[in-house]
Amino acid sequence: MSTWQDAPGYVATREGSDMPTVTVEAERIRDACLFARDEMGFDMCVDVVAADYLGWGHKGVAGYIGTATGRDINAPMSQGFQHQPEVKPKRFSISYHLLALRQGAPRVRLQTWVDDGEAVQSVVSVWPTCDWHEREQFDLMGIPFEGHPNLERLLMPDDWEGHPLRKDYPIGGEPVRFSEEM
């Protein structure tokens, strides 16, 4: 029986309250997913989700209103944290939540870390369901998935600028649409 230590590009395992998190290198993520599917028996990929950790642990970045330098109605946050959150290795985490359809419903979170502009291998060839999941994360978070057969915006309009779920994307700062049509 294989263990996660044998996974291609294996970095670390961490137990969690919901499921273990297995970190792998971004260059080997497709091999790691193949390993998870064929050796570890995780037949279903339920979700692909990216998170942006820009400004993680700084005062009041999450939830500002207006632009980054604009007014800060987030005063309660500026009281700071009781302790400094754990430092993250890179800016973006990409988590693949896997599920095995067998007794006990075992789950695992395959996680990989990239910086802005770094590409991640697409796993559409491992699980077809990742097609839209990856397109959504590309659209909203700006993660380029290398080898994706149809990497286009999914939820936002095709001509949208920027990636809305990034932490440096200002709320209320979108360009005025339709102004040229007036």
Add this chain to the structure above:
Amino acid sequence: MAVAPERRRVRRWPLVGEAPYEGSRIPGRVPTILDVPNDLEDSEDVFRINFGPNHPSTHGVLRLIVDLYGEDVVGLSAVIGYLHTGFEKTMETKTYWKCVTYPERIDYVGYQNNELVFVLAVEKLLELEVPEKAVWMRMLLCELNRIHSHLVFLGTSALELGAISMFWYCFREREMILDLFELVTGQRMHTRYFQVGGLAEDIPEGFFPECRKFVEWFPQALDDYLTLLDRNQIWMERTQGIGVMSGPDAIALGQTGPNLRASGVDWDLRREQPYLAYDQVDFRVPVYPEGDVYARYRVRMDEMAESNRIVRQCLDRLERMEGLPWIADDRKVVLPPREELHTSMESLIHHFKIVTEGFRVPEGEVYVAIESPRGESGCYLVSDGGPKPWRVHFRSPSFVALEATPTCARGTLVADLIAVVGSLDAVMGDTDR
């Protein structure tokens, strides 16, 4: 599990332009786009039409780009995003207790279940115990909501295939459920009744007898539906053998819930990974092997009967819990009782702090999944230790269900497309978030 393990081991899909494995109906090049076959590519008889976004039978604003050869669907791709409202981004700017209102608006038909998954995720990070009464009441409302959601599915998909009377019957019972929700929460939909720690209010007097009336009535109503549809010749011909999805295809496409069970895969998170108190109630998981529209309809019909049984068991339990607490007694998270505010300074301070600043949730990331009416509804939550979520993401079953449209619509006629899309039971709010 209906799929043999050796079947799963041989899956390899390394080449672009090939189906994932032999016998699969998933399109080759892009799994969510059905390309026009090569021999028809230059044909003048292939006609491309827009189906939606404002077509009533797309259940909202779904746009399908369909290539037709005569009446045959030869190419298909789905375009979504017309209802994208940025809930996930908005929630990053709200304190947790304010966030609770958002998930229910994501899936506006299965609202109670979506509310539950968010509340469960926050409670998991807080490691908060929820009182037993709240657990059972949550289960009761979620099952009522499941019936409500399946009724909407049944009414609308029958309506689309011409059976308009089904719509009136289904909405009659749906109305009863909404009245029950109004009785408990004051709201017919989007109740915001689940609170981090338990329920927002105690169960009001008079709810149990009213709910019992519904539980006793509903099996008859279900019989009526079955009489109208189940062996109805027109209904059977419009649904049987249409929109077929095999078990391995459904797994590869990440399908969950009724769509997966209609493809012969015996999988229900309520049984496999019990949350709330689902391990203490008795229910059956309906599975049909055909994988067609009719099977998806049958699964939902059976599930309504099972949900009704669960509601009955919840009622039996809850009636004996009169006077027990309905929310956890954790003053750092839960608002103090209203009457204490007039007499206790500490309560007033806690109330003020929770309402203005919000409660802080320990640092960490968590993914919680439940079986919503549409399948696995998941919430991925990252907290940095502050009072607002750092990142919230919802794994919506409708989003995944629509990925299967080209697979199911392969080889159908354009009229069947309506039946296929209806049977996948996607809610566009849930798809686009």
